[in-house]
Amino acid sequence: MSNQFVSPVTLVTIVIGAIIAYFYLRFMWGALVKSVRTRNDPDDGPGDRYHHSLIGAVISVIVSIASIAIYGAGPLFLYWGPILALLAAVAVAYALRDEVNT
């Protein structure tokens, strides 16, 4: 193991991160191209009828509190932060994909 990769766990994180980044950038480019293609289309779709704001807010706050508190439960949980950061990138990539497909 070259010390450029620090440790096997770091190398695994780099590989997973690179895969996520590939899809993120692909969907971002797709969303950008769609924005250009539809720039003159009227925004005459349905209004804002999203009904999950409150429950979504409660869940996200609870998960964030638990994610911080869990660091105190043991050494292994210190890796939860990096996992959560990677999951956030996946979720944003999903949102970009949603924009491309909707």
Place this chain on the structure above:
Amino acid sequence: MESITLAINPLLNSRQGIPIEIGIGLVLLALVYYIKVNLVSSTKDFVIANRKIGFGFGVAGLISIWTWAMAVMMSAAQTYTYGLSGLFWFTVPNGLAVILVIPFARKIRSIMPNGYTIPEFVHARFGGSKFAVTVVVLGALFGSLIEVIINIKGTSLVISNVFGTDPKVAALVGLAVVLAYSLLGGLWASVSTSTLSTLLHTVPPAVIIVAVLHQAGGADAIWHSVAAQHHNFLSVTRGDAATGFGITLALGLITATVAGQEYWQVAWALKRKDVSRTFLWAGALFYPIPICIGILGLVGIALHVSLATLGGDAAAIGPYLISHLNLPIWIVILYVVVILTACYSVIDSAFTAISSVFVVDIVKPIAPKIGERNLFVWAKIPMAIAAAVAAAVVLTGADFVTIVLTTYAIRTAILIPLVLSLFWPRMTGAGFVWGTIAAIAIGMPVRAVYGELWGSVTILFVSAIIPIVLGLFNSKSIDLSSLRRVKDATEEGAIAFPVLAPQVAGAE
């Protein structure tokens, strides 16, 4: 932990910082050039992205716009100072502040769909109260300018701490870089570069933290070293974190979003159907960034890094560790890129906010018949002025955290008057103006004498009670749906600030 030696990475030198700043700028400039050619051809494109920002760009853009240098460096700093309680009080209100915008964003898009700025709303809402508009214009410009200053200080802090580069040169180069691409693309540039930045705020921190955990002796050694220090660093229930900064910061963060032009602007720029879920996802997906990077604070505690070593500034704990843990230089550069892009994305959104306030609330009222081409030029000028003012202020070298908290305290004064204006038809212009002024006049001295918390509580109380009392004595109320008559301010010939006739309560 004693086997870990902290020493400056010998591969780092003062000539590396500036090329990294410029390199990031060139990448963003290439992206913005594509945006400029394909998406930006009018003032409306420039300041409000033609109200065509979709769900994905909205989520990613908002996350990055909200990820200040603070979120990256202060999450580690507060963890280093208070342990997990510091991370808790820094992180939880941060994401919640974005989510709390939802009812206000939804309301403003439904009652005033063609809006651009908070002052424009206040003017239409209070039938031409010039004093109220002036107060809000100054608040919006000042608030955005402070965001530029804080984040450019973040740029100079990290570049100087990691590479030893002159912080003043780093600040000036950073400002020039962001100004260059912001002038090209406005809000589209801000949102698209911010989307790229969000990728850089999530994946690279995961790699960096895993590498740091290994290099600092391993998660097991770090965790046990922190636990052995008996200061409840691994608990989220330390009261001193809440009273020391948590409650004040929470109030200020909520103010920064609910009363922040940057967020109203995005609310008006999103496609109508995406407003609520975009703010929800952005708030929820912001959380992992400080939660991940906050671990650097625990590593600082574990390695017994003293505050004196950091020059008395806890915000330097992240840059210090990254540059002193003998990490590969590419990881050091990656960390710098994370912070610089965080700074850049906030600065470009602040530039855009300043631009829209200047165009809609200053230029249009003075020259209502101004042509589209001239208006497009005027949209860019305030960005350059803001950059020049920020450069002048940063070169004086003021304290980082104090600037943040002071700005938040002042912005707190307009929070409740603004909320009442949106939801309470009897709210008056006098209530808005005097509530804001009295809150600052009374609250700031209280803050100076009794501290941040009591100052903020006083500001909120005074700014609420005066408008409510004046509103209860007001026999007239306005039909809020009449704000739909406000025309798109950047359209040629549109009358800026139509004055809406108040209607007798119950008449609607």
